[in-house]
Amino acid sequence: MTKLNIVILAAGRGQRMNSDKPKVLHSLAGRPLLQHVLDTAVQLTTGVTCVVYGHGGEAVPKAMAKYEADFVLQEPQLGTGHAVQRALLHLDDDSFTLVLYGDVPLIQRDTLEKMLLEHQALTLLTIHLDNPAGYGRIVRDSAGNVSCIVEDKDASAEQRAICEVNTGILAVPTHLLGHWLSKLHNENAQGEYYLTDIVGMAVTEGFTVHTVQPANGWEVAGVNNKSQLAELERIWQHEQAQLLLVKGVTLADPARLDVRGKLVCGRDVEIDVGCIFEGDVSLGDGVHVGAYCIIKNTQIGANTYLEPYSHIDQVSIGDSCSIGPYARLRPGSILNNEVHIGNFVEIKNSEIATRSKANHLSYIGDSRIGSRVNIGAGTITCNYDGANKHRTIIEDDVFIGSNTQLVAPLIIGRGATIGAGSTITSDAPEGELTLSRAKQITLPGWQRPRKKSNVT
Numbered sequence: 001m002t003k004l005n006i007v008i009l010a011a012g013r014g015q016r017m018n019s020d021k022p023k024v025l026h027s028l029a030g031r032p033l034l035q036h037v038l039d040t041a042v043q044l045t046t047g048v049t050c051v052v053y054g055h056g057g058e059a060v061p062k063a064m065a066k067y068e069a070d071f072v073l074q075e076p077q078l079g080t081g082h083a084v085q086r087a088l089l090h091l092d093d094d095s096f097t098l099v100l101y102g103d104v105p106l107i108q109r110d111t112l113e114k115m116l117l118e119h120q121a122l123t124l125l126t127i128h129l130d131n132p133a134g135y136g137r138i139v140r141d142s143a144g145n146v147s148c149i150v151e152d153k154d155a156s157a158e159q160r161a162i163c164e165v166n167t168g169i170l171a172v173p174t175h176l177l178g179h180w181l182s183k184l185h186n187e188n189a190q191g192e193y194y195l196t197d198i199v200g201m202a203v204t205e206g207f208t209v210h211t212v213q214p215a216n217g218w219e220v221a222g223v224n225n226k227s228q229l230a231e232l233e234r235i236w237q238h239e240q241a242q243l244l245l246v247k248g249v250t251l252a253d254p255a256r257l258d259v260r261g262k263l264v265c266g267r268d269v270e271i272d273v274g275c276i277f278e279g280d281v282s283l284g285d286g287v288h289v290g291a292y293c294i295i296k297n298t299q300i301g302a303n304t305y306l307e308p309y310s311h312i313d314q315v316s317i318g319d320s321c322s323i324g325p326y327a328r329l330r331p332g333s334i335l336n337n338e339v340h341i342g343n344f345v346e347i348k349n350s351e352i353a354t355r356s357k358a359n360h361l362s363y364i365g366d367s368r369i370g371s372r373v374n375i376g377a378g379t380i381t382c383n384y385d386g387a388n389k390h391r392t393i394i395e396d397d398v399f400i401g402s403n404t405q406l407v408a409p410l411i412i413g414r415g416a417t418i419g420a421g422s423t424i425t426s427d428a429p430e431g432e433l434t435l436s437r438a439k440q441i442t443l444p445g446w447q448r449p450r451k452k453s454n455v456t
């Protein structure tokens with residue numbers, strides 16, 4: 001099979017974004033625009049992926065360094081034809097080339113595969129628009145065959161009335177691309193080298209130009225300003241919500257959900273309003289997510305109930321847990337089944353075994369907590385001595401009284417009880433009550449201080 005190269009044009013200025021950041025690095029659904037295109041490209045390419053950059057300089061290749069792509073500088077930017085020409089040196093001659101755009105982020109793999117089905121001399125992705133202003137028009141002859149593309153600024157009034165437009169995306173054998181690009185000139189309204197001029201050349205040389213349409217109009221929508229970016233974000237989020245609804249997820253309001261990554265849900269999952277899911281998140285059967293939770297790179301087991309306003313980042317949570325409201329679970333935490341974490345509890349890099357509870361106002365960091373442990377309100381693991389972090393180990397069936405400080409490193413033995421208000425600085429033995437607390441005293445006849453009178 002012929003190899004497939006992908007060229008992504010991303011050199012343009014994006015002036016209307018009114019931003020110092022290169023246009024293609026602005027985020028949509030949590031990923032830069034260009035990253036969406038690259039993520040689609042890596043699924044398809046069998047040859048070279050080449051990104052043509054310019055405006056914004058090295059920021060673009062730097063931000064995309066994790067991709068195995070060739071980054072080619074186009075400076076100055078003399079048009080789309082000139083941009084592809086810059087990439088040409090990097091492409092194998094006996095291959096196919098697909099041209100994509102860094103600011104057209106939502107193009108889908110299925111649509112591109114449809115374009116590549118039959119390796120034609122030239123395949124264009126076109127779309128019909130009610131308002132085609134600004135786009136290159138697809139000019140067809142009396143038999144309905146494509147004869148050329150004419151840019152809006154170069155079009156006659158009659159051509160401007162054509163509603164089939166060029167999305168810019170095209171597929172072409174690389175050797176023909178090189179041959180046609182070498183013949184481009186810039187005698188047109190914008191003084192640019194138009195990639196679109198290769199269409200007329202192909203027809204003149206006797207090739208038939210094929211056209212394919214995208215499954216959805218939003219796939220070919222470009223981003224030129226913040227308004228289009230926001231619009232496309234909503235379209236994408238709407239699509240994500242519809243996919244979840246089709247799979248049986250209950251969404252309190254599909255318009256108030258943001259998925260910035262991949263969200264996988266089991267059966268009978270319920271998600272209340274205002275939740276944000278980032279990275280890879282999976283929710284088991286029967287999970288309930290309360291309003292305004294933010295969940296990032298986390299797995300949650302079946303029937304776990306998240307109360308509102310909980311923030312969860314890189315955590316693994318078991319089945320039938322109860323979390324929040326206002327819980328904060330931080331990276332490296334592993335909660336087993338039936339764990340209860342209540343309001344204003346922060347957990348970091350800690351394992352908590354089955355049926356343990358920390359229901360109020362606590363900080364648990366760098367700890368390992370056994371089963372059936374009860375952590376009283378206001379318990380703090382003092383894990384940091386100003387230079388190093390230390391671990392706290394709390395064995396099964398321990399009861400920690402309220403307002404206790406556990407100064408790590410420390411082991412609280414199985415079944416131990418810690419009296420409320422203690423500062424524990426060394427290991428507590430199994431099964432015993434340990435406390436460190438000043439003795440309560442009463443001063444008989446003591447008077448509260450009074451305000452001094454101003455009258456003299």
Ligand code: UD1
Pocket residue numbers: 009010011012013052074076077078079080081082083101102103134135136137149151165166167168193194195196222
């Ligand atoms: C282009 C097409 C037009 C099509 C439209 C779809 C040409 C001549 N015209 O027009 O037929 O309807 O896209 O949106 O191709 N770029 C570079 N280097 C350059 C110039 C552009 O990398 O020198 C990149 C831009 O960053 C952008 C893309 O190419 O991502 C399109 O460039 P733009 O100037 O927006 O082309 P249009 O005039 O919109």
Ligand code: CA
Pocket residue numbers: 222
């Ligand atoms: Ca454009």
